[in-house]
Amino acid sequence: MTSISVIGTGNMGSAISAVAVKGGAHVQVVARDTTKAQELAAQLGATSATFGDVLTGDIVVLALPYPALDEVVSTYGPRLDGKTVVDLTNPVDFATFDALTVPAHSSAADELQAKLPNAHVVKAFNTNFAATLASGTVGGEPTTVVIAGDDDSAKAELAAVITAAGLKAADAGSLKRARELEAVGFLQMVLAVREHVSWTGGFGVHA
Template sequence: MTDITIIGTGNMGSALAKRAAAAGRSLQILNRTPEKAAELAGELGSGVISGGLAEPALGDIVIVALYYGPAQEVITRLRGSLTGKTVIDISNPINTDTFDSLVVEPGTSAAEELAKLAPEATFVKAFNTTFAGTLSAGSADGKPLDVFIASDSQEARKQVADFVRAAGLRPLEVGGLHHARELEGFQLLVMALQANPAYESFNWGTALKILD
């Protein structure tokens, strides 16, 4: 039995794998290049399994730690093995030429579009406002990172919130999957600020937080 499958071994995939291991969850790492998945699995310690994209996703939760474009492709390809699973989309569908708009239309979101590609899975938007560096650390300014969670399934939101809490982070459930629109939209602004030389202290290592 595997708790969590992470697809992708980039900065975000690695950071999420580290958090999942910290949470004591059993892990499967998948990547287009199986050697990269094996390498990350090896770093995480014994018991972490790995493979390429021909392997079925085994985790109850499947985190697609990919950019929006590759996420579309991989979800379409793995659709069969996603049935009944909770799939987390972390993507930010930013127009990276301008950092001024999204590549999805108003009135939808990357998460909602991805969900259409695998209707037998339960989609959750989460981790799109956490940068890899701070996520890997797990905290910012001595406080647990905030992880915003949107899904039409209350059960899936709770399942992801439990994982987030176990990983030492603070889950904030914001409602239905359509709220991915606001999560992706705001992160566009946060990312544009990182890319803006006027904000020198922002270098892709900030944390969006609701201070209380």
């Protein structure tokens, strides 16, 4: 059985934890607020832990805002060696809401991989809103999670859980594609803020 640790109990963390449980994974919910972690774990039939505790998942999902990634690196660092680390952040400049904060040639996922050289960083879920992960649909189509990463086996293991939960997974290629995924995620957020799409909708992939 695939084991997944989800750090974060917000909308995205809760939705991804539910998807992982539905996909047959053993899920560990991790948060600073132990009570929130325990409550979500109890709802899902998962286990809980406090941020800083041992991560039991072979896959670790960082359901956190971009500025929190450095704390994950400083707290866990080498303990993430060999694990698949899923980054779902969109590094948006929220002061202007007009740009990404990473260099044009890079991405949040690339930066994270440089800081965790012995982990398998994968970009995923950043082009999905939590509501579409929870419902499993976007505009009448199954929700598609687009994945990018340099390790094919890491991507395949994550995709297997996603598809087992009834969603679709699309492999966008190497981690270099994270830049484009972050741009798409940012654009989707802009459209939602401007009320051109709803937070229960967003981009879909139609094959």
